[in-house]
Amino acid sequence: MSKTPPEVKELLHLLLTRAYAPYSGFAVAAVVKSRSGRLYGGVNVENAAYPLSRCAEQSATLQMVSAGEQEIVEVWVMSRGKQPATPCGGCRQVLSEFAPSETPVHCLSADGPELHATLGALLPHAFSKQYLDGPETQ
Structure with a gap:
């Protein structure tokens, strides 16, 4: 059973058409829901200088x-x-900066199955600000 509300699926399908993926041909769309309930969308944006590309999760x-x-x-x-494709390692780390480990992450293919996990299951030992708390940062 889908855990994705119809309005989110519709937004994801729309965003998927806006992805800029001329090099890989692998379009990705992402939506994050904030504490206020507002939805923010993003798409992957590739660049000819590959390291400058941005993932959809980062964009959102x-x-x-x-x-x-x-x-x-x-x-x-x-x-x-x-x-469904899961967020890459870098995106998992970016998401972990703003989301607790129990945050639901829903990975969908445009035409097929869904995978439902938590951020903690995808990134079990995230590097976080707790590692930066020391005398010099207090």
Whole structure:
């Protein structure tokens, strides 16, 4: 059974058409839900200089932070293909900056199955600000 509300699925499908993936051909869309309940969307944006590309999860998180919010309570990621793609390692780390480990992460393929996990299951030992708390940062 789907845990994705119809309005979120519709937004993901729309965003997927806006992804800029001319090099990989692998379009990805993401939506993060903030503590206020507002939805923020993003897409992957590739660049000919590959390291400068940005993932959809990062784009959505940047939208949220730019709007003045800093807490994610739920995440959806959609890609094309027969199986859902999970966030890459870098995106898992970015999400963990703004979301607790119990945050639901829903990975969807545009036409097929869904995978439902928590951020903690995807990134069990996230590097966090707790490692930076020391006498020099207090």
